[in-house]
């Protein structure tokens with residue numbers, strides 16, 4: 333089980349920056365160490381548990397990179413074309429016979445180089461004369477068009493590192509090594525609650541003053557994309573004791589507790605008090621907009637992150653606070669998404685000292701540069717603003733205004749929720 337030290341962070345004073353908060357959280361969570369073995373076709377998206385050293389070189393044997401004719405490097409024509417009689421033929425998947433001196437061997441892409449040869453002429457670059465000999469032009473360097481054994485990956489090289497979140501190309505590498513199974517970190521167990529008396533679950537009756545709970549499904553979907561095993565724990569009412577009991581009950585069985593709603597300072601925001609009554613509150617305010625109130629605490633050694641209820645705030649704080657925490661718990665290196673520089677096509681004023689995320693579309697300007705257009709409305713409750721846009725413009729703590737043409741960093745959704 334993931335453990336978190338529960339000495340309380342002294343809060344008060346200015347709001348904590350996102351980077352500080354994430355660093356505090358990351359320093360306090362201990363990565364899950366339990367390992368399981370999965371078949372290759374189940375390995376995509378999982379976290380590799382141990383370094384993987386190449387059990388064989390890639391390619392495993394020296395082979396031709398093209399269809400053509402293999403010759404000995406010492407016999408290459410230097411000044412003028414020369415005709416070579418043909419002796420032998422080797423295709424991909426066949427064993428090659430040693431080459432005869434003064435002869436060329438017909439060879440195909442991927443076929444092993446016949447012993448003695450080290451250079452291949454592309455078939456497009458040669459002609460066959462009347463006597464059936466292959467006429468090779470001068471000027472080719474010894475070793476041309478050959479893929480030496482191990483040129484891709486030498487045997488023993490650490491080809492994949494522990495903590496790597498496996499991608500399709502990583503799975504391909506394991507397959508190229510002939511492996512059928514990989515050791516990965518077991519999925520993180522994450523419990524998700526929504527909080528709020530105004531919420532009804534989709535499929536249940538909705539009273540006139542209620543809205544359907546959308547955050548829980550967004551958060552669960554994002555967690556699943558990160559490879560987590562998610563417990564859907566439904567909706568907790570706005571009441572401190574039932575909240576506290578609900579969290580306490582499941583803490584020991586999970587690696588992370590995630591809530592949405594109820595973290596502001598309103599009278600009906602009970603998450604903070606609930607955490608304080610059954611655990612320790614570590615921090616609860618962060619200089620991020622949309623977002624701001626984000627609670628972090630520990631209950632029975634299990635970290636809890638309480639996200640705000642407004643859907644856009646919930647999305648933004650998931651991406652910038654929960655995602656790095658999940659990666660830390662999985663033992664994966666921190667991988668902050670890298671903003672792409674684009675030109676702002678909007679004007680914006682902001683407060684110094686906090687980080688802001690502006691929802692936007694991308695378009696290509698007349699001069700060919702990428703531009704970010706701001707979503708016309710700003711409310712943190714507008715789901716349409718997430719559905720209709722391409723990503724978030726990141727405005728750092730020191731920025732106070734944006735003018736059209738300024739270079740800003742753009743984070744596409746595909747990079748944020750992958």
Ligand code: AMP
Pocket residue numbers: 526527528530531543544545546547548592593594595596601640641642643713
């Ligand atoms: P809160 O953070 O609890 O003050 O909630 C702020 C606003 O977010 C509320 O007015 C709700 O309309 C909305 N909200 C809270 N939780 C959810 C949820 N799970 N799904 C959709 N909207 C929510």
Ligand code: MG
Pocket residue numbers: 527528529570593594600601641
């Ligand atoms: Mg609420």
